[in-house]
Amino acid sequence: MAQCPPRLTPGMSHLLAMLCLVISGWLGSLSANAADILLTGAEDSAGAQSFVEALRELRPADSVRFQPLADLPAPGKLPADIRLILLDLPSLDWRLQDSHGPATLVLRISRLQARQHLGDAQPPRLSLLWSDPPLDRQLRLTRLLLPQVKRIGVLYDNHSEFLLKELRQAARPLGLEVVSERWDNTQDSRPLQALLDKSDVLLGLDDPDLYNSKTAKNLLLSSYSRQLALIGPNAGFVKAGSLASSYSDQGDWLAILDGLLDQPTATWPRTYYPPRFKVSSNPQVARSLGIEQINEASVATLLAEGERRP
CATH class of the missing domain: 3.40.50.720 (NAD(P)-binding Rossmann-like Domain)
Incomplete structure (x- = not known):
């Protein structure tokens, strides 16, 4: 003879009803x-x-x-x-x-x-x-990797000229001087050569008119023939031959x-500006410039510790 399931006590029925209400409310809250x-x-x-x-x-x-x-x-x-x-x-x-x-x-x-x-x-x-990458972060990256440099060389055109004021303001507390040359015609190397004559390092602005696949060879060969590093302008250019850059990935x-x-x-x-970021470096370029192997994670940590953004 089949047994009937045990009846729920009034207390258990009340508990189950309350549990259903709680679960329904929780699901409704999620929605x-x-x-x-x-x-x-x-x-x-x-x-x-x-x-x-x-x-x-x-x-x-x-x-x-x-x-x-x-x-x-x-x-x-x-x-x-x-x-x-x-x-x-x-x-x-x-x-x-x-x-x-x-x-x-x-x-x-x-x-x-x-x-x-x-x-x-x-x-x-x-x-x-x-x-x-924020300009002050790129400047501090430059100071960490090349503590001896004082003069930061920057190429600009009519699109990126507005960044120079901000760059100079960020450089001043670091004891760095920004020297610049306008480069409207990238077929003319004279502004680049003039800038190399008065710089300790080049800092690339993220200006695709200046830093692209057509200008990369001239920029990199010219700077490294003077034993001057190029910082930035982005992680893609590090693969092409610049020394290092900060960047944020997906x-x-x-x-x-x-x-x-x-x-x-x-x-x-x-x-x-994304507070989460990494540092990319080019080991071959670092060796050619006589720079010790760059610990990318440690450098990124030092940069992050130095930032106080709202």
Whole structure:
């Protein structure tokens, strides 16, 4: 004869009911607190999808999705509570067409790109996350690797000239002098040679008109023929032959985004240099300049310890 399941006591029934209410409330709270995170760019590339998937894994409680720029309405027609992340310059131009719209993070934009697209303006509800390493960090990297140098040589053109004032202000407390030469025509080596004559080291600004695949050979051969190092302008140029640079990789950017997305959008900074970064160096170049092997992790730690950013 089959046995009937034991009856629940009134106390046990009450406990189970309360547990159901607690679980339902917890699930409802998770749903209510979940953020709607929309990433967009002109192209639905493999790189964009990989980045979105990595962010989705970091934030499983949120709705994280990519939508191509062509499929989006005007920014002002998006829900106000969406957290919008722009992945490229076309998406920035699209966002700038409308002063209304949700709070927006502009990911990995250089100072020069912002200048070209925004001028001196800082549109509301936009947070610019800089891709190029901060100038003071690059100067301190130079001091750590080459403590004997005093004169920092800098090439600039009409796009990057606005950075010189900031660079000189950052150099002064470090006891460094910035010497510069305007280089509007990269086919003419005279400004480069003149700068090498009066510099102890070259510091590259992240200006693609000056530092690119066409100018790399001249820049590097000219500087190393004088036994002068080139710092920066980015990790890509370190592979080409510059001595070292600080940079932030995808893991750093994901961690930075994760932290910002935990904050209310009203507290997002207007401009932001990533506090997480690494140092890349070129061992072959270091050896040719008589520099001891660079411990990239230790140098990055020293740089980070010296920074006090809000």
